[in-house]
Amino acid sequence: MAKLVKTKVEFEGHIREEEVVVERDDLTAWSAASPMTHVGEPRPRIDGPARVTGAAEYTSDVRLPRMLWGVVKRSPHPHARIRAIDTSPARALPGVVDILTHENCGDISWYDESRLLDSTVRYHGEEVACIVAEDEQTALDALDLIAVEYEVLHHVVDIEAAAEPTAPQIHPGLKPGGNRTAEPSTYLRGNMEQGISEADVTVAASYRTPCALHSSFETHGSVVSWEADELTVWDSTQNIFGVRSGVASKLGLPLAKVRVISRYMGGGFGSKNDVGKYTILAAIASRRTGRPVRIMLSREEEFLSAGHRPPAIVNVELGAKRDGRLTFIRARSLSTPGAHGRGGFQVCGPFREYYQCDNVETVQDAVYTNTGPACAFRAPGYVEGTFALESAMDELAGKLGMDPLELRIRNHAERNQPRDMPYSQKHLLEAYEQGATAIGWKGRRDTASPTATGGRHAASGTVRGIGMASQGWGGGGSPPSYALVRLNPDGTFDVMTGTHDLGTGTKTVMTQVAAEELGVGMDRIRITIGDTLTCPYSLLSAGSLTVPSVGPTVRAAAHDAKRQILDIAGSLLDVDPGRLSVADGVISDSGDSSRTVSVDEIAAKIGNYMVIGKGARGPNPSDVSVNTFGAQFAEVEVDTSTGEVRVLRVVAAHELGRVLNPLTLSSQIEGGVFQAAGLALMEERVLDPATGRFVNPNFSEYRLPTTFDVPKVESLFVGPPDEQSNNTGAKGAGEPPIIPTAAAIANAVSSAIGVRIRELPLTRERVLAALKERR
Amino acid sequence: MIESMKSDAIRGPGRVPVRLKVNDREVELSVEPRTTLLDALRQELNLTGTKRVCDSGACGACTVLLDGEAVYSCMTLAITCEGRSVETIESLTGSSADAPALHPIQEAFIAEDGYQCGFCTPGQIMAAKSLLARNAAPSHEEIRRGMSGNLCRCGAYQKIFAAVGRAAHEMSGEG
Amino acid sequence: MKRFSFAAPGSAREAVRLLAENEDARLMAGGVDLGHEMKRGIRSPSLVVHLSRVARLDGITLNDGRLEIGALTKIQALESNEVVLEHAPLLAAAAREVATPQLRAMGTVAGNILQRPQCWYYRDPDSFCLRKGGKHCHAVAGDNRYHAILGGGPCHIVCPSDLAPALLALGASAVVTAPDETERTVPLSELFVGPGVDPHNEHVLAHGEVVTRLVLPSSAGLANAFLKARERTAWDFALSSVSALCDTGPDGAVRSARLVLGGVAPNPWDAAEAAESLVGRPLDDDAIGAAAAASVRGARPLRDNAYKVELTQRLVTKALERLRGD
Numbered sequence A: 001m002a003k004l005v006k007t008k009v010e011f012e013g014h015i016r017e018e019e020v021v022v023e024r025d026d027l028t029a030w031s032a033a034s035p036m037t038h039v040g041e042p043r044p045r046i047d048g049p050a051r052v053t054g055a056a057e058y059t060s061d062v063r064l065p066r067m068l069w070g071v072v073k074r075s076p077h078p079h080a081r082i083r084a085i086d087t088s089p090a091r092a093l094p095g096v097v098d099i100l101t102h103e104n105c106g107d108i109s110w111y112d113e114s115r116l117l118d119s120t121v122r123y124h125g126e127e128v129a130c131i132v133a134e135d136e137q138t139a140l141d142a143l144d145l146i147a148v149e150y151e152v153l154h155h156v157v158d159i160e161a162a163a164e165p166t167a168p169q170i171h172p173g174l175k176p177g178g179n180r181t182a183e184p185s186t187y188l189r190g191n192m193e194q195g196i197s198e199a200d201v202t203v204a205a206s207y208r209t210p211c212a213l214h215s216s217f218e219t220h221g222s223v224v225s226w227e228a229d230e231l232t233v234w235d236s237t238q239n240i241f242g243v244r245s246g247v248a249s250k251l252g253l254p255l256a257k258v259r260v261i262s263r264y265m266g267g268g269f270g271s272k273n274d275v276g277k278y279t280i281l282a283a284i285a286s287r288r289t290g291r292p293v294r295i296m297l298s299r300e301e302e303f304l305s306a307g308h309r310p311p312a313i314v315n316v317e318l319g320a321k322r323d324g325r326l327t328f329i330r331a332r333s334l335s336t337p338g339a340h341g342r343g344g345f346q347v348c349g350p351f352r353e354y355y356q357c358d359n360v361e362t363v364q365d366a367v368y369t370n371t372g373p374a375c376a377f378r379a380p381g382y383v384e385g386t387f388a389l390e391s392a393m394d395e396l397a398g399k400l401g402m403d404p405l406e407l408r409i410r411n412h413a414e415r416n417q418p419r420d421m422p423y424s425q426k427h428l429l430e431a432y433e434q435g436a437t438a439i440g441w442k443g444r445r446d447t448a449s450p451t452a453t454g455g456r457h458a459a460s461g462t463v464r465g466i467g468m469a470s471q472g473w474g475g476g477g478s479p480p481s482y483a484l485v486r487l488n489p490d491g492t493f494d495v496m497t498g499t500h501d502l503g504t505g506t507k508t509v510m511t512q513v514a515a516e517e518l519g520v521g522m523d524r525i526r527i528t529i530g531d532t533l534t535c536p537y538s539l540l541s542a543g544s545l546t547v548p549s550v551g552p553t554v555r556a557a558a559h560d561a562k563r564q565i566l567d568i569a570g571s572l573l574d575v576d577p578g579r580l581s582v583a584d585g586v587i588s589d590s591g592d593s594s595r596t597v598s599v600d601e602i603a604a605k606i607g608n609y610m611v612i613g614k615g616a617r618g619p620n621p622s623d624v625s626v627n628t629f630g631a632q633f634a635e636v637e638v639d640t641s642t643g644e645v646r647v648l649r650v651v652a653a654h655e656l657g658r659v660l661n662p663l664t665l666s667s668q669i670e671g672g673v674f675q676a677a678g679l680a681l682m683e684e685r686v687l688d689p690a691t692g693r694f695v696n697p698n699f700s701e702y703r704l705p706t707t708f709d710v711p712k713v714e715s716l717f718v719g720p721p722d723e724q725s726n727n728t729g730a731k732g733a734g735e736p737p738i739i740p741t742a743a744a745i746a747n748a749v750s751s752a753i754g755v756r757i758r759e760l761p762l763t764r765e766r767v768l769a770a771l772k773e774r775r
Numbered sequence B: 001m002i003e004s005m006k007s008d009a010i011r012g013p014g015r016v017p018v019r020l021k022v023n024d025r026e027v028e029l030s031v032e033p034r035t036t037l038l039d040a041l042r043q044e045l046n047l048t049g050t051k052r053v054c055d056s057g058a059c060g061a062c063t064v065l066l067d068g069e070a071v072y073s074c075m076t077l078a079i080t081c082e083g084r085s086v087e088t089i090e091s092l093t094g095s096s097a098d099a100p101a102l103h104p105i106q107e108a109f110i111a112e113d114g115y116q117c118g119f120c121t122p123g124q125i126m127a128a129k130s131l132l133a134r135n136a137a138p139s140h141e142e143i144r145r146g147m148s149g150n151l152c153r154c155g156a157y158q159k160i161f162a163a164v165g166r167a168a169h170e171m172s173g174e175g
Numbered sequence C: 001m002k003r004f005s006f007a008a009p010g011s012a013r014e015a016v017r018l019l020a021e022n023e024d025a026r027l028m029a030g031g032v033d034l035g036h037e038m039k040r041g042i043r044s045p046s047l048v049v050h051l052s053r054v055a056r057l058d059g060i061t062l063n064d065g066r067l068e069i070g071a072l073t074k075i076q077a078l079e080s081n082e083v084v085l086e087h088a089p090l091l092a093a094a095a096r097e098v099a100t101p102q103l104r105a106m107g108t109v110a111g112n113i114l115q116r117p118q119c120w121y122y123r124d125p126d127s128f129c130l131r132k133g134g135k136h137c138h139a140v141a142g143d144n145r146y147h148a149i150l151g152g153g154p155c156h157i158v159c160p161s162d163l164a165p166a167l168l169a170l171g172a173s174a175v176v177t178a179p180d181e182t183e184r185t186v187p188l189s190e191l192f193v194g195p196g197v198d199p200h201n202e203h204v205l206a207h208g209e210v211v212t213r214l215v216l217p218s219s220a221g222l223a224n225a226f227l228k229a230r231e232r233t234a235w236d237f238a239l240s241s242v243s244a245l246c247d248t249g250p251d252g253a254v255r256s257a258r259l260v261l262g263g264v265a266p267n268p269w270d271a272a273e274a275a276e277s278l279v280g281r282p283l284d285d286d287a288i289g290a291a292a293a294a295s296v297r298g299a300r301p302l303r304d305n306a307y308k309v310e311l312t313q314r315l316v317t318k319a320l321e322r323l324r325g326d
């Protein structure tokens, strides 16, 4: 039953209260004691065969008859005005079908202050023109034939330099003095002066994280096709409905004329939440040429233009009593959205939430720079903020002479302080305990001493260290999301919901949920996702939303279908449907187990008179905050002669509510840890200080962890299902595992070598410099 | 020997015929000398199981077997494969369309969850095939080393190691 | 990649002739490096001369205590070949550290030692730096964390190859077929040239010269170590590498030693002075310390790469400790 309610909508650290029409969800949550057949079992992925045989059709594999291949010409300068573009030699190349430039692509606004193709380019890699041709090679050949005359403008790519009052101005109309995207966003609770005066011990330091690139294996891109005035878009996206509305609004089309499909996609990690310029360029070119158009970005274009985790500088001050209790926390972050956008990532979120503290002040500041546009990257802001906070907590523990874990336990936050409400549940202390046991925290002092000294020479040898860090994050999910469940005449079911499977196993866990609720085998269920035409709306798959939003939705839809099936069974068996239940595809009467009828029989009986179950995500609880918590413990080995850091082991203990599938969940955790290990050890965008160009936009020089760089990961699932969160009791796990890893690794390194490194990645240069400081 | 096949004949730069074996089938491509094996597979032969990710020999997603040896098809010119034999991920599956029999390596990747988005997976599986052909019972370190030419951004490594270990076990007949 | 014609001649002679007849023809072996340059548009030859059909260009043989390694021998073959393992274990160790299994199966020995620099300005098609015929070295004002600390200027590239320093330490020579079809033997110590002499080429081979094989004396029984520092544990070029070789007498004193560095200078860097300093003494901590210091003597780091000086010293120390058997 739809009604207007107020609910908390939480996304990537932002919490809004919204008046929305949501449907009540009257299902009681599965409890810890509920017997489960499918949910909680380590089921392999239902689409495994398609993925391992190469049969899975990703956007980049879509081939349509008469399809043209599009490529994008991009600016080699970080800031320039286009004086002239000569496309005639390119047009003359046989096989070139059409070329779009700012002169002929229509006046479509982008990022508020810019256009689809603008006459001013503000970062190295910004779109300048688009060529479509009979084949990819011809389109690429034509790229070189387009002559662009630029008036090169002053640029600034460094965030601190961009904040200077004298910095080149990136957008006209900005308030003078330092390219600020907006007024800094501030938060204050308590009384800072009092907190400072109460402190016995303080630490103050500045921490830096690099710009990291998502590096999804499938690049961004679309294949588009018009049929009369209807547009179909195959897109590598984690937000089909967002892309649909984006396409419709950019092109002025009714929503009903746009269909977006994303069946298989090769990773997104937050970078594929919005409509891309490539989609609109393809759609325009396709309309002009009357042929389908494909534009998939090259790896280099992906690096230059498809988003990243922006660099951040966080200045931290902490104060504590001798016993470790925090008296104040102050943090000021500086980051950048790049040349466009707003960049409101919650870098200071962890400072406000993680620990019990009455006096907290945070300021988040952001400036434009002449760099590619940033976007969400798995726990945007929190990864950066957690590195700063959790490093500072270790520094504070050092000053207090206290065990770092003990310091965290003493400052455990019982309540959600910024929201001033209790948590639905919080089992962080158990995560600390289980993680500490698994890694051998108690004996860690011994490990910190040199292990095998390589020789008699003082410089040689390896030392080991163990470090840890805490994790907080949302992950409670939210409405709106809808699902349909249809019973077919042969007793199989169709489940439809407009969600996505980024590699997270969505299809598999949703099938488990549906099978559980319907009381049938997973093989009886076929799930369809990723299609705006055939599926009801579902939220974007980001912000750890999918499991806690879509899971309960699918369960509700399955429940609705089941209720109808039981009603029919009740009249068939002539019993009160309330007494009936389904297991293994057989409906039986709780009072008289001999009275049974199978789902198949009912399906056959009703034939094409369909049972259609509909489910909606209910509102979030209004009086408690649903969050995920966790702690990671890392063991590292540092070669003190060469500065090499190897992460040997990570224990990841997370409270994520009910585990729907331990196999795919542990995969999520391992993946998060490995990506964060990359951030900690090697990943970094390098911008040329002289020209402002991105000098390492490729996989040779932007390093991702290899098989040799990844630690052994042990995943621990902590705590019971969160029954207040939603009807499945499961919370989101996409982001929590990436949040604390870099901090835990840095703390382990510091524990091993006795010197603190406050900037990531932990390159040879930084580790060697730190080792020098020690001697 | 026909003229165009004479060893010192200069061929191209336009399209030239190139004969090779792909998945046990003789094919004749018509490609420019600059066309990579990867693009020939994906665009000429429509074998899209092999993925293009970095296009520069730095990720492994395009790994195929060339005369049994794992190579990066993005850094191999199709014309240099004249007369040679290429195996792609599509060669691993049994031919019956409705019930494709999976190769033990594929079964193992599914059982161990040795993937997430699956985009690196065809390359991983071909690399694993080459590794297991050389070393039927690799140790954990040998698996790490043997698979070190294939990145996985989703971070499925731990389970990829397990999958390769399981496949070795199954293929040795102990499974 | 620009269009080009292609030839796969059947003999080295024909290859040489094709090259001689075509100014901008390029030789391709495994094609990994040349292919990379062509994809990036750094090089656009009109003709690619592929060596794959040339007979007898690969294979490893031992003749009179000398190893002969065909130019087209795959890097992979060096890792496990019995002859190499016995007579040039340093080379096998270096081969193991090159890139990845796939790249070792594709890349050839000659191609590896003749591969072009990895400097990110060099590899950037939009940058027209000194090495590519421009006026300036972009690394000087740019980000030079990976550039040369020794022997640099006016260009500051580093030797990207792992095999070249090892082969130089082993006293290898390249046998070259010239355009006039004569053969000459070029010791590796004379093969490479620094940017001070020629800022455009890393070696002395003329257009049209083809390396047919490498020859090197057996180093069976000599203590050796190949150490490589990089930012990630595989699939990465050296920040610094050390190829160390040492012959110790029964009295424990060093009779002869070689120390060659990769990743720190435009060419494999023969740290001869450091190696000399070890001769006649036992490999004790003092000797090692002195040699490590001598190995980077004269280093002139740029703004961002001073760490390489220390890293290299420590790597040399570690390599020598390993030679001692620690």
Ligand SMILES: Cc1cc2nc3c(=O)[nH]c(=O)nc-3n(C[C@H](O)[C@H](O)[C@H](O)COP(=O)(O)OP(=O)(O)OC[C@H]3O[C@@H](n4cnc5c(N)ncnc54)[C@H](O)[C@@H]3O)c2cc1C
Pocket (backbone or CB within 6 Å): A700, B056, B057, B058, C026, C027, C028, C029, C030, C031, C032, C033, C034, C035, C036, C071, C072, C075, C097, C098, C099, C100, C103, C106, C107, C108, C109, C110, C111, C112, C113, C114, C115, C116, C160, C161, C162, C163, C209, C210, C211, C212, C235, C236, C237, C238
């Ligand atoms: C991602 C990546 C990582 C890498 N990491 C490493 C590493 O860690 N260590 C390392 O050492 N290398 C590394 N490499 C380099 C790789 O090993 C070389 O590219 C490869 O060895 C080159 O061999 P090739 O046979 O393919 O050369 P080609 O590309 O065929 O040739 C290279 C050059 O040598 C010339 N040439 C080739 N053969 C001859 C000959 N017989 N006579 C005269 N000239 C000739 C060619 O004209 C060309 O200019 C890496 C490469 C990549 C792409």
Ligand code: SF4
Pocket (backbone or CB within 6 Å): C117, C119, C120, C121, C122, C129, C130, C131, C132, C136, C137, C138, C139, C140, C147, C154, C155, C156, C157
């Ligand atoms: S170091 Fe050499 S290759 Fe690099 S920018 Fe300078 S001149 Fe060019």
Ligand code: FES
Pocket (backbone or CB within 6 Å): B051, B052, B053, B054, B055, B056, B057, B058, B059, B060, B061, B062, B063, B072, B073, B074, B075
């Ligand atoms: S696509 Fe070939 S190695 Fe990445």
Ligand code: FES
Pocket (backbone or CB within 6 Å): A217, A266, A267, A503, B115, B116, B117, B118, B119, B120, B121, B151, B152, B153, B154, B155, B156
């Ligand atoms: S599974 Fe996504 S890159 Fe490996």
